[in-house]
Amino acid sequence: MRKLRKSNKIVCSLVGMLIVGLLISGYIPAASAQEKKATVTFWTPFPVPFYEPWSSWVTDTFNKLHPQIKLDTTPIPWDRLEDKLLPAIAAGNPPDVFQFARPVFQSAAMGHAQPLDELIENDPLVNPEDWYPGVWYDVTYEGHVYALPFESDSLVFFWNKDYFKKAGLDPESPPEYLSELDLYAEKLTKKNAQGDYDVLGFTPWQGRSVEFMHWGWKNGGTFYDSEAGRITAADPRNVEMLEWEVGYAKKYGAEKMGALAERAQMGGGATAVGMFCMGLSAMRVGGSFFWSQIDKYGPDIDYGMTRYVPIPKGGKNAGISEGTLIFVPVGAKGIKEYPEAVWEFMRWYSINAMPVWSLQVGDLVSRPEYADLWMFASNPKVKECTKAIELTHPWPKVAALWFYRDQLKQAVEYAIYGKKTAEQALKDVEKAVQREMERYK
Amino acid sequence: MNFKISKLRMANTRNGLLFVSPFLIGFGIFYLYPFIASFYYSFTSYSLVGESQWIGVLNYKELFIEDDLFTTSLYNTLYYATLFVPLSLVVGLMIALLLNTNIKGKSGLRAIYFLPSIIPLAASGILWVWILNSRYGIINETLRALRLPAPRWFSDPNWSKPGYVIMSVWASGQTMIILLAGLTGVPRQLYEVAELDGANWLHKIVYITLPLLTPAILFILIISVIGSFQMFTQAYIMTDGAPANSTLFYNLYLYRVSFRYFKMGYGCAMAWILFVIVFTLAWSLFKSSARWVYYGREEG
Numbered sequence: 001m002r003k004l005r006k007s008n009k010i011v012c013s014l015v016g017m018l019i020v021g022l023l024i025s026g027y028i029p030a031a032s033a034q035e036k037k038a039t040v041t042f043w044t045p046f047p048v049p050f051y052e053p054w055s056s057w058v059t060d061t062f063n064k065l066h067p068q069i070k071l072d073t074t075p076i077p078w079d080r081l082e083d084k085l086l087p088a089i090a091a092g093n094p095p096d097v098f099q100f101a102r103p104v105f106q107s108a109a110m111g112h113a114q115p116l117d118e119l120i121e122n123d124p125l126v127n128p129e130d131w132y133p134g135v136w137y138d139v140t141y142e143g144h145v146y147a148l149p150f151e152s153d154s155l156v157f158f159w160n161k162d163y164f165k166k167a168g169l170d171p172e173s174p175p176e177y178l179s180e181l182d183l184y185a186e187k188l189t190k191k192n193a194q195g196d197y198d199v200l201g202f203t204p205w206q207g208r209s210v211e212f213m214h215w216g217w218k219n220g221g222t223f224y225d226s227e228a229g230r231i232t233a234a235d236p237r238n239v240e241m242l243e244w245e246v247g248y249a250k251k252y253g254a255e256k257m258g259a260l261a262e263r264a265q266m267g268g269g270a271t272a273v274g275m276f277c278m279g280l281s282a283m284r285v286g287g288s289f290f291w292s293q294i295d296k297y298g299p300d301i302d303y304g305m306t307r308y309v310p311i312p313k314g315g316k317n318a319g320i321s322e323g324t325l326i327f328v329p330v331g332a333k334g335i336k337e338y339p340e341a342v343w344e345f346m347r348w349y350s351i352n353a354m355p356v357w358s359l360q361v362g363d364l365v366s367r368p369e370y371a372d373l374w375m376f377a378s379n380p381k382v383k384e385c386t387k388a389i390e391l392t393h394p395w396p397k398v399a400a401l402w403f404y405r406d407q408l409k410q411a412v413e414y415a416i417y418g419k420k421t422a423e424q425a426l427k428d429v430e431k432a433v434q435r436e437m438e439r440y441k
Numbered sequence: 442m443n444f445k446i447s448k449l450r451m452a453n454t455r456n457g458l459l460f461v462s463p464f465l466i467g468f469g470i471f472y473l474y475p476f477i478a479s480f481y482y483s484f485t486s487y488s489l490v491g492e493s494q495w496i497g498v499l500n501y502k503e504l505f506i507e508d509d510l511f512t513t514s515l516y517n518t519l520y521y522a523t524l525f526v527p528l529s530l531v532v533g534l535m536i537a538l539l540l541n542t543n544i545k546g547k548s549g550l551r552a553i554y555f556l557p558s559i560i561p562l563a564a565s566g567i568l569w570v571w572i573l574n575s576r577y578g579i580i581n582e583t584l585r586a587l588r589l590p591a592p593r594w595f596s597d598p599n600w601s602k603p604g605y606v607i608m609s610v611w612a613s614g615q616t617m618i619i620l621l622a623g624l625t626g627v628p629r630q631l632y633e634v635a636e637l638d639g640a641n642w643l644h645k646i647v648y649i650t651l652p653l654l655t656p657a658i659l660f661i662l663i664i665s666v667i668g669s670f671q672m673f674t675q676a677y678i679m680t681d682g683a684p685a686n687s688t689l690f691y692n693l694y695l696y697r698v699s700f701r702y703f704k705m706g707y708g709c710a711m712a713w714i715l716f717v718i719v720f721t722l723a724w725s726l727f728k729s730s731a732r733w734v735y736y737g738r739e740e741g
Contacts, residue, residue, distance in 0.1 A: 090489050090490055
């Protein structure tokens with residue numbers, strides 16, 4: 001009995017010493033260090049699983065370069081980003097910096113992002129003219145700057161050179177006009193004995209051109225009259241382009257085309273990547289990030305790429321550019337308590353970290369100063385894609401832009417499956433988006 | 442004396458309430474409050490950030506009068522429910538009857554037919570994208586081998602919903618299990634009496650089995666009506682509304698409205714309409730049950 005008590009005493013005193021020791025060694029220095037450091041919290045959709053080192057690289061590098069600031073990075077999957085941000089804003093505890101999709105219009109209109117005008121004016125290192133004009137345009141809304149740009153992408157035309165040779169076409173000269181594109185598409189399409197397609201020449205609504213706006217722009221069409229505040233989706237020049245798409249559906253059969261796409265389907269957005277990479281389509285409008293996917297998933301495909309996507313006769317080049325940006329969510333504490341630290345990180349991430357990211361994954365730099373650096377300029381594919389940024393058409397500055405683009409995608413589907421005429425489909429979009437805009441007033 | 446009893450009862454009530462309080466608190470915070478709040482928000486314009494604005498019945502008006510997608514999604518869901526509910530019942534009943542006979546490996550077969558219903562929805566969704574693949578799916582390969590026309594399931598707006606129905610019927614092993622349990626409860630002597638009276642197998646099913654299964658059938662009907670209106674996971678994973686919004690089910694649209702466009706008030710209004718529809722259907726099934734469900738007591 002006595003022995004037991006004695007051993008109890010020993011254990012107690014040991015535990016006590018351990019606790020005191022831990023307090024002295026760990027807690028006290030940590031507390032004093034925290035007093036000095038400003039913690040900047042940052043939510044980012046990067047890395048997606050393939051590029052795991054990114055968020056730790058950002059955190060480690062920034063923390064080493066700025067010993068007085070502590071960066072705390074949380075990666076969040078793309079499709080959960082807004083689901084996480086909005087409740088955080090509503091609860092009054094959002095991150096200090098948030099990385100999200102470009103353009104910023106909706107986040108600004110809905111009051112999720114704070115204007116950064118003052119910070120930019122007072123910082124000689126941040127000059128709007130240092131970015132591509134199209135990129136900077138996307139971070140402004142109603143006369144204010146709401147974000148700093150990160151990486152960019154652009155719209156590029158890809159073609160399969162082997163198929164061109166087999167069809168008797170010159171593999172070095174892609175179609176310039178839609179009339180040529182249609183002709184080439186016909187020549188490149190191959191059917192099997194059952195009448196199903198083995199290769200489709202071209203599908204106008206696939207890949208990056210699932211977005212309809214750039215076809216309309218190429219034909220001189222508009223989607224928004226900013227002076228009248230009116231949605232103009234049913235502009236006759238847009239209708240003409242949708243009818244051109246419907247022409248493909250009628251000629252080749254929307255269901256049959258879909259059936260071929262299904263072959264490359266994995267039950268998600270992988271369809272279009274698969275089709276070209278698997279040699280199921282001969283031509284494709286893709287994002288600038290697409291070539292690295294072909295190199296990875298279709299290494300045997302000999303392809304060409306150009307920034308000149310085919311246009312209607314008398315039309316103009318007009319591409320799409322997206323990417324990401326970083327903004328300060330409304331109600332963020334960092335920007336009030338230690339604005340220098342938050343701004344220091346934003347500037348570093350937007351200007352210094354961006355090219356590192358772009359180099360890693362094959363995205364485009366959004367500042368021309370980097371475009372001529374050997375690591376980007378020496379790769380002809382990257383060079384072509386970067387030049388394509390200059391052909392980009394600005395998005396309409398509509399708060400409900402996501403909604404608008406979703407509606408257009410649906411209109412294209414209605415039209416190609418013959419559920420609505422091209423004109424009716426676009427008129428319905430006009431009505432729905434106009435109604436949606438009322439919410440932002 | 443009375444005073445003492447009431448004091449005891451008070452103490453009992455208090456203790457009882459204390460014991461159930463974890464549930465009551467959880468229920469209040471996570472069910473009752475959102476339930477009531479969603480009704481309030483259905484009359485507002487609310488986007489999570491900032492104050493909600495009272496707009497009266499504007500959400501409901503827009504839904505019923507202006508929003509085409511609301512009508513489309515409601516139609517798609519009703520179409521799906523109308524096909525799925527009776528089909529799953531008939532198929533479940535047939536399999537249950539077959540598995541209730543004296544065959545070898547009965548329990549193994551029961552397990553096999555039940556298995557699909559415990560596969561996670563997301564996994565079965567991906568699986569069925571392949572099974573119903575128009576070119577290389579096992580169903581179309583079979584159809585083609587039999588020289589039958591092979592529909593282009595998820596590439597054809599007219600065949601995409603039937604594709605979902607087939608998938609859901611495949612996964613309705615629960616129905617079969619419930620009916621099997623019901624079947625084992627049918628007294629054997631009834632069949633023996635019927636046999637003495639010269640009844641054949643069809644007579645036995647129609648006059649004995651089915652009437653005695655009606656309580657189970659009522660339960661299945663209510664559960665599957667509610668379930669079919671809640672169609673979401675597979676639709677979200679497999680087609681996300683495509684092609685041409687032919688698989689835009691009600692809940693998928695509700696999700697899009699609320700979590701893609703952040704129209705929470707509008708989403709709440711949609712949720713309440715769904716509640717009223719499902720409630721009415723379940724209630725009318727329940728009401729009608731007096732006429733066709735047999736609970737084993739003789740009516741005088």
